Amino acid sequence: MSDISVQDSGYEANMGDYFALLKPRVMSLVVFTALVGLLVAPVPVHPFIGFVSILCIAVGAGASGALNMWWDADIDQLMKRTATRPIPSGRVEPGEALGIGLALSGFAVVLLWLATNWLAAFLLAFTIFFYAVVYSMFLKRATPQNIVIGGAAGAFPPMIGWAVATGSVSIESILMFGLIFMWTPPHFWALALFVKSDYGDAGVPMLTETHGRDATRRHVLIYTLLLVPVALGLGVTSIGGPVYMAVAVVMNLWFLKGAIDIYRRDDAACEADKHKVEINVFKVSLYYLFAHFCALLLEAALGQYGLGGW
Amino acid sequence: MSIKVEHEVHGRRKNRNYGVLLLLLGFIGIVFGLTVVKVLQLGDARKFETFDHVARPQIVIEEPAE
Numbered sequence: 001m002s003d004i005s006v007q008d009s010g011y012e013a014n015m016g017d018y019f020a021l022l023k024p025r026v027m028s029l030v031v032f033t034a035l036v037g038l039l040v041a042p043v044p045v046h047p048f049i050g051f052v053s054i055l056c057i058a059v060g061a062g063a064s065g066a067l068n069m070w071w072d073a074d075i076d077q078l079m080k081r082t083a084t085r086p087i088p089s090g091r092v093e094p095g096e097a098l099g100i101g102l103a104l105s106g107f108a109v110v111l112l113w114l115a116t117n118w119l120a121a122f123l124l125a126f127t128i129f130f131y132a133v134v135y136s137m138f139l140k141r142a143t144p145q146n147i148v149i150g151g152a153a154g155a156f157p158p159m160i161g162w163a164v165a166t167g168s169v170s171i172e173s174i175l176m177f178g179l180i181f182m183w184t185p186p187h188f189w190a191l192a193l194f195v196k197s198d199y200g201d202a203g204v205p206m207l208t209e210t211h212g213r214d215a216t217r218r219h220v221l222i223y224t225l226l227l228v229p230v231a232l233g234l235g236v237t238s239i240g241g242p243v244y245m246a247v248a249v250v251m252n253l254w255f256l257k258g259a260i261d262i263y264r265r266d267d268a269a270c271e272a273d274k275h276k277v278e279i280n281v282f283k284v285s286l287y288y289l290f291a292h293f294c295a296l297l298l299e300a301a302l303g304q305y306g307l308g309g310w
Numbered sequence: 311m312s313i314k315v316e317h318e319v320h321g322r323r324k325n326r327n328y329g330v331l332l333l334l335l336g337f338i339g340i341v342f343g344l345t346v347v348k349v350l351q352l353g354d355a356r357k358f359e360t361f362d363h364v365a366r367p368q369i370v371i372e373e374p375a376e
C-alpha cells in the first residue's frame with residue numbers, strides 16, 4: 001500500500017490562488033453586462049433565479065479563464081504582465097487549473113439549464129468553448145485578428161442574460177452582442193498603442209507588431225466607424241429610447257473624435273507627448289461601454305414608470 | 311475515540327478545506343433556494359407531485375369541462 005504522495009514545493013495553494021484563476025476583473029465586466037441584458041429584457045425574472053443565473057454566467061466565464069490560463073501557461077511566464085498569474089508563478093499546478101476549469105464549466109452550464117432554460121445554458125457553454133478553444137487554442141497565436149474574433153467571447157454575456165429572461169434571441173440581444181463585439185478591437189488596439197508589450201517575445205501576433213503602428217491606427221478608426229451604427233441602432237429597438245439615444249450620440253462623437261485624433265498622429269507625435277491621446281482614448285472607450293449599458297438600464301428603470309422607450 | 315490531527319498536511323490545507331466547505335454549503339443553499347422558488351412558482355402544490363409521476367387519483371387536477 002502506498003500513501004498519497006504530497007508534492008512539497010514549499011507552498012500550499014490557498015483559496016485566493018484558485019480564485020485568481022477565474023480572472024476576477026474580467027468577471028466583473030461579465031457580471032455587469034449580463035445583469036443589464038437580464039434586467040432590460042421584457043420578461044421579469046424572479047430575483048433568486050436572476051441571482052443564480054448571473055452567478056452561473058460569472059462562474060462559467062471564470063472557468064473559461066482558468067482553462068485559458070492552463071493552456072497559455074507557457075506564454076504567460078514569458079510576459080511581464082502575466083508572469084505573476086497562479087500557474088507561471090508556481091502557486092497552482094497546471095492540472096489543477098484544468099480540473100477546476102472543466103468542473104466549474106460543467107457545474108455552471110448544468111445549473112443554468114436547470115435554473116432557467118436550455119438556450120441560456122447553450123449560449124454559456126458556447127461562450128466557454130469559444131474563449132477556451134477557438135480563441136485561446138487557435139486564434140491567439142495564429143493571427144493578429146485574434147482580438148477581433150476572440151472579442152465575441154466577451155460579447156456573449158448580455159445575450160445570455162437576455163436569454164435567461166426571455167428564452168430566446170432577438171434583435172435587441174444581437175445588437176447588445178454587436179456593441180461589445182465591435183467595441184473590443186478599437187478599445188484593445190488603443191491600449192496596444194501605448195503599452196510596451198512583450199507579446200512578440202512570447203510569439204503572440206499583435207497588430208502593432210505584425211502590421212505596424214500606422215496600420216493599427218487605421219484599424220482603430222475603421223472599427224470605431226463600424227461601431228457607431230451598431231450603437232445607434234440599439235437605440236431604435238424596444239430597449240432603447242431618448243435617454244439612451246442622447247447618451248449614444250454624445251459617447252459616439254467623443255469616441256470617434258478620439259479615433260480620428262489617433263489616426264492623424266505618427267510615432268514622433270506619440271513619443272513627444274508620451275501617448276497622451278492614446279491613453280485618453282483608451283479611457284474614453286471604458287466610459288463608452290459603461291455609459292451605453294447604464295443608459296439601457298436607465299431606460300428599463302424609467303419604463304417602470306411609463307417613461308422609458310419611444 | 312476522538313479524532314486527532316494525524317498529519318501536518320491537515321494544518322497546511324486548512325484554508326483550502328474551509329474554502330471547499332463554504333462552497334459546498336453555498337451550493338446546497340442555491341439548490342435548496344431554487345427548489346423553493348420553482349415549487350412556489352407552480353402555484354398549485356399538487357402540480358409538483360404530478361410533474362414527473364403518475365398522479366394518485368386524489369390529487370389529479372380536474373380540468374374544467376368544455
